[in-house]
Amino acid sequence: xxxxxxxxxxxxxxxxxxxxxxxxxxxxxxxxxxxxxxxxxxxxxxxxxxxxxxxxxxxxxxxxxxxxxxxxxxxxxxxxxxxxxxxxxxxxxxxxxxxxxxxxxxxxxxxxxxxxxxxxxxxxxxxxxxxxxxxxxxxxxxxxxxxxxxxxxxxxxxxxxxxxxxxxxxxxxxxxxxxxxxxxxxxxxxxxxxxxxxxxxxxxxxxxxxxxxxxxxxxxxxxxxxxxxxxxxxxxxxxxxxxxxxxxxxxxxxxxxxxxxxxxxxxxxxxxxxxxxxxxxxxxxxxxxxxxxxxxxxxxxxxxxxxxxxxxxxxxxxxxxxxxxxxxxxxxxxxxxxxxxxxxxxxxxxxxxxxxxxxxxxxxxxxxxxxxxxxxxxxxxxxxxxxxxxxxxxxxxxxxxxxxxxxxxxxxxxxxxxxxxxxxxxxxxxxxxxxxxxxxxxxxxxxxxxxxxxxxxxxxxxxxxxxxxxxxxxxxxxxxxxxxxxxxxxxxxxxxxxxxxxxxxxxxxxxxxxxxxxxxxxxxxxxxxxxxxxxxxxxxxxxxxxxxxxxxxxxxxxxxxxxxxxxxxxxxxxxxxxxxxxxxxxxxxxxxxxxxxxxxxxxxxxxxxxxxxxxxxxxxxxxxxxxxxxxxxxxxxx
Numbered sequence: 001x002x003x004x005x006x007x008x009x010x011x012x013x014x015x016x017x018x019x020x021x022x023x024x025x026x027x028x029x030x031x032x033x034x035x036x037x038x039x040x041x042x043x044x045x046x047x048x049x050x051x052x053x054x055x056x057x058x059x060x061x062x063x064x065x066x067x068x069x070x071x072x073x074x075x076x077x078x079x080x081x082x083x084x085x086x087x088x089x090x091x092x093x094x095x096x097x098x099x100x101x102x103x104x105x106x107x108x109x110x111x112x113x114x115x116x117x118x119x120x121x122x123x124x125x126x127x128x129x130x131x132x133x134x135x136x137x138x139x140x141x142x143x144x145x146x147x148x149x150x151x152x153x154x155x156x157x158x159x160x161x162x163x164x165x166x167x168x169x170x171x172x173x174x175x176x177x178x179x180x181x182x183x184x185x186x187x188x189x190x191x192x193x194x195x196x197x198x199x200x201x202x203x204x205x206x207x208x209x210x211x212x213x214x215x216x217x218x219x220x221x222x223x224x225x226x227x228x229x230x231x232x233x234x235x236x237x238x239x240x241x242x243x244x245x246x247x248x249x250x251x252x253x254x255x256x257x258x259x260x261x262x263x264x265x266x267x268x269x270x271x272x273x274x275x276x277x278x279x280x281x282x283x284x285x286x287x288x289x290x291x292x293x294x295x296x297x298x299x300x301x302x303x304x305x306x307x308x309x310x311x312x313x314x315x316x317x318x319x320x321x322x323x324x325x326x327x328x329x330x331x332x333x334x335x336x337x338x339x340x341x342x343x344x345x346x347x348x349x350x351x352x353x354x355x356x357x358x359x360x361x362x363x364x365x366x367x368x369x370x371x372x373x374x375x376x377x378x379x380x381x382x383x384x385x386x387x388x389x390x391x392x393x394x395x396x397x398x399x400x401x402x403x404x405x406x407x408x409x410x411x412x413x414x415x416x417x418x419x420x421x422x423x424x425x426x427x428x429x430x431x432x433x434x435x436x437x438x439x440x441x442x443x444x445x446x447x448x449x450x451x452x453x454x455x456x457x458x459x460x461x462x463x464x465x466x467x468x469x470x471x472x473x474x475x476x477x478x479x480x481x482x483x484x485x486x487x488x489x490x491x492x493x494x495x496x497x498x499x500x501x502x503x504x505x506x507x508x509x510x511x512x513x514x515x516x517x518x519x520x521x522x523x524x525x526x527x528x529x530x531x532x533x534x535x536x537x538x539x540x541x542x543x544x545x546x547x548x549x550x551x552x553x554x555x556x557x558x559x560x561x562x563x564x565x566x567x568x569x570x571x572x573x574x575x576x577x578x579x580x581x582x583x584x585x586x587x588x589x590x591x592x593x594x595x596x597x598x599x600x601x602x603x604x605x606x607x608x609x610x611x612x613x614x615x616x617x618x619x620x621x622x623x624x625x626x627x628x629x630x631x632x633x634x635x636x637x638x
Contacts, residue, residue, distance in 0.1 A: 001025055001076045001100055001315050003045070005069045007090075008080030009059060010368040011384050012293075013040035016078050019307040021045075028072045030065065032058035034376050039368045046072055054378045059083045062090050066097055076100035076314065078307075082380065085290040086113045086162075102314040104269045104289050111265040112287040114159050116197050118261070122284045125264045127257045130276070130283045132199025134159075140177060143198060147176055153201040156180055158187035158194075162288060164234030165190045165604060169201055185580070186605050202283075204434050205276040207231065208243050210258035211298045213306075214267045215313045221323045222255035223298050223306075229435050230422060232344045233604065237415070238422060239294035240333040241301045243277075244393065244431030250280055261287060270295070270310050293336065293385065296364060300332035300389035331393040333400050335423070337367070338381045341413040342446050346381040346602040347629070348576045350374055352411030352533040352541075357403040362389045365407075375412060377576035381602045383409065393431070397423050405546035410533045412541075417548050421448040451547035455528060457505065457512060458521040459542035459549040460484045460491060462530035465516045475499040479506065485552040569617075571608065571634040573627040577601030582623045584616045584634055596634060599627065608633070 004020050005028040006013045017027045017040065029044035032052050041047045048068035052058040059065075060083060069077060077094045079085035079102070088109040094101045103109070112118045116134035123129055132154070133146035147154060147170070156179045158166025166187035168179035180196060188194040207228045214220035227243035228236040246254070258273035261284070272292045274285040295306050309320065340346045351373040356365055367384025375383070386403055390396040404420040422445055427433055438445070451459075464482055479494035494506040495514075503514040515522040521530045521544070532542040538553040577599035584596040590610045597608045615637040621627060 001311065003028060003072065003074045004076045004078055004102070004311070005030065005048075005065070005072065005074035006040075006044070006078050006080060007059065007065050008078075008083055008085075009035055009038065009040060009379070011040075011366045011382075012080040012082075012291075014043060014368055015366055016080065016307055017043050019305055020078075020311065023308065023311060025311070028068065028074045030059070030068050032378075034374060034378070038373075039370060048072055055083065062093055065090075066093060069094075069097065069099055074099065076102055076311075078102040078310070079290065081290050081293060086288070088113060100314050102269070102310050104267050104271065108265045108267045109289045112261075112267070112271070112289050114195075115157060115286045116159050116195075118265075118287050119197075119284060121264055122261050125260050127261050128281070128283045130199045130202070132197060134197045134199075138195055140180060143180055143196070144173070144176060147173065147198060150198060150200055153203060154198050155201045156183045157197050157199070158183060158191060159197055160193040160195065161187060161191035162286070164231070166196070167234045170198075182605065189580075189600060189605075202276050202278055204436055205229075205278045206243065206245055206434055207236070207274065207285075208246060208254065208277045208282065209272050209274040209292075210254050211292070211295070211306075212258050212262045212267070212271050212273060213309055213313070213319060214262055214269065214271075215319045216268050216316060217318045219319045219322075220259045220263050220267065221319060221321070221326060222258050223302055223304070223326060224328055225251060225254055226294055226297050228294065230428065230433050230437055231435060232438050236294065237336045237338070237419065238333065238428075238433075239297050240331065240393070240396075241297045242328065242331070245277065250282075254282060257282075257284075269313055270306055293382070294334050296366060296385065296387045297332045297334045300364070300387060301328050301330065302326060303329065330389055330391050331396045332387060332389045333393075333396045333423075334385050334387040335400060335404065335419040336385055336415075337383045337407070337409070337419070338415050339375045339383055339412055340381050340415050342415070342418050342449060344415075345574050345606070346377075346604070347413045347574075348375050348377045348601075349412035349629075351409060352535075353408055353531055354410075355408040355531075357386075357406035360399075362399065363387070363403055364389075365403075369409065377601050379602065383414065394429075397429060408531055408543055410531060410541050410543060410548075411535070414548075417449050417546060418445060420546065421445045424448070449547075451544065451549055454512075454523045454526060455544040455547045456486050456489075456491070456549060457493075457507065457514070458523050458528035458530055459486075459532070459540075459544045459547075459551060460493065461495070461503065461505070461514055461516050461523075462521050462528075462544065463532040463534075463540040463542055463551055463553070464495070464555075466532045466534075469518070470495075470501050470503050470516050471497045471499055472501050481555065483554040483557075485554055486549060490554065569636045569638060570632060571596065571611075571636070573599065573629055573631040573633055574608075575599070575601050575606075575629050577606070577627060579621055579623050579625045579627060580605065582619060582621065584619050586616055586618055588616050590614050590616060597621075 003026040026045040029047040050058040084090040088106040092106040156168040184194040211223040230238035272288045275282040364387040388400040401423040476497040479496040482493040540551040581598040617637040618635040
């Protein structure tokens with residue numbers, strides 16, 4: 001293996017490049033038009049332009065990827081995760097082209113990549129599974145009959161793919177058909193395969209997965225478990241190892257079942273076997289036939305480089321260690337930094353300011369971010385992963401939350417502060433977070449994000465004086481009126497410059513003494529690190545300490561605007577995406593909560609529902625149309 005093509009983008013490509021170069025292997029990056037100047041392109045030994053903008057036009061083009069390998073004289077292909085990483089046809093095409101495939105054999109991908117086939121194999125080898133229907137008959141009538149046999153609540157799942165796409169929780173029979181249709185549509189869009197299965201739902205389990213590794217010489221080991229129970233939209237956002245709920249005895253049994261399933265499929269390479277855990281009882285969910293996003297957690301705990309293991313196994317080498325030689329040390333936690341708001345709505349845009357936290361021992365940040373990076377609607381919303389390894393779980397929580405506080409990604413909403421609040425939430429802190437954690441505690445977590453008044457004041461001053469700092473010489477006898485909006489709150493301030501960069505700020509009945517300097521605002525003796533970026537049209541995003549604060553400058557806006565339609569009568573697009581369904585019709589009366597439109601963005605379908613009982617006055621868009629953030633979709637009658 002002399003030159004490795006990485007059929008992916010972003011942080012996982014950078015991750016593979018790092019290990020390959022350390023092993024003396026040259027690398028080839030591939031890129032879409034929008035990724036032409038991305039970090040992974042600049043860091044590889046060479047790069048090849050795939051063309052196209054969307055995934056389907058670039059990273060999912062098997063022919064173009066093979067063209068890239070041929071043109072650059074690559075002799076091996078690493079798929080990363082996502083895209084074609086679990087596509088058996090791609091793996092076979094790579095092998096047929098005479099290249100080394102860094103992954104499991106195509107036959108193993110087929111056997112395990114289908115959740116239905118994996119469950120059948122698991123049952124045959126004594127791995128516990130939940131009751132369900134995994135058959136070939138995909139008619140709605142069959143699913144209705146099987147649902148009655150399985151019982152409610154149940155989960156509808158896409159047979160192919162992963163990442164939470166094509167999944168629906170169904171509590172009763174009347175919810176089944178809409179869930180089947182929505183899951184099938186999402187699965188077809190995401191994976192090109194609309195086949196589904198249903199299985200009994202566990203409402204309060206943990207999500208625990210086991211990392212396995214096998215070579216071509218018959219050896220297979222497990223590298224312990226990861227607890228991935230903190231999720232939104234069935235997608236993980238916090239992963240840790242070891243699980244707070246897994247004893248050494250249970251770890252051994254989970255590992256035994258995971259290894260048995262891998263060996264039954266003739267597996268080679270890195271894979272992850274995912275289980276639902278209630279108490280000491282566990283049930284197979286699926287096996288992912290690739291390296292996982294959260295593999296750094298296992299690397300931290302074991303001290304191993306899993307990408308290096310992948311490359312060595314692909315070269316035909318035996319596993320470097322036996323099961324008895326694998327040890328675990330300390331505690332590791334990973335969080336997924338995503339371009340989404342606190343309600344998990346994805347956002348696109350440009351990163352206007354980026355700064356890593358201080359990279360102290362035990363902290364790792366896998367990302368592909370820099371100031372100026374574009375976050376596209378065509379790819380996943382994940383921006384990067386922060387990982388901490390520490391002697392104890394509490395140390396890991398504290399260090400990771402502190403690192404998130406010190407991370408700056410400004411220009412679009414992120415879940416940075418939300419993740420830190422999750423880590424500090426008492427349920428997570430005590431090791432009690434189950435899969436419904438965010439459904440049950442999400443409002444409490446969001447309440448933890450509310451900034452204190454002084455953080456808001458520091459943010460306003462940091463933004464207002466970002467272009468020109470307060471006077472450093474003479475004092476000004478006149479107060480400067482400032483009017484800024486934060487959420488529903490409008491702040492009317494009077495800031496008088498005292499000289500030497502000092503301010504006296506009158507705010508309601510309070511007068512605060514402040515000082516503004518580049519990157520720092522002091523309010524009544526307390527210093528706030530402040531970074532402010534203008535989003536245009538008077539909108540600002542500011543990070544004051546650990547708080548991200550959205551502001552609107554109303555200082556030059558008349559207090560009463562004439563004309564215009566009330567915002568309460570408008571439904572606007574919250575993010576970029578493609579309208580795949582428009583249910584609303586002009587003149588129709590719609591009850592609160594009923595679906596109006598469905599937007600596909602970042603590989604997921606998002607339903608926009610009526611905010612209250614409304615009558616539709618006008619629909620401004622049609623199915624199939626691309627929409628931009630803030631675009632008017634529907635106007636309601638007064």
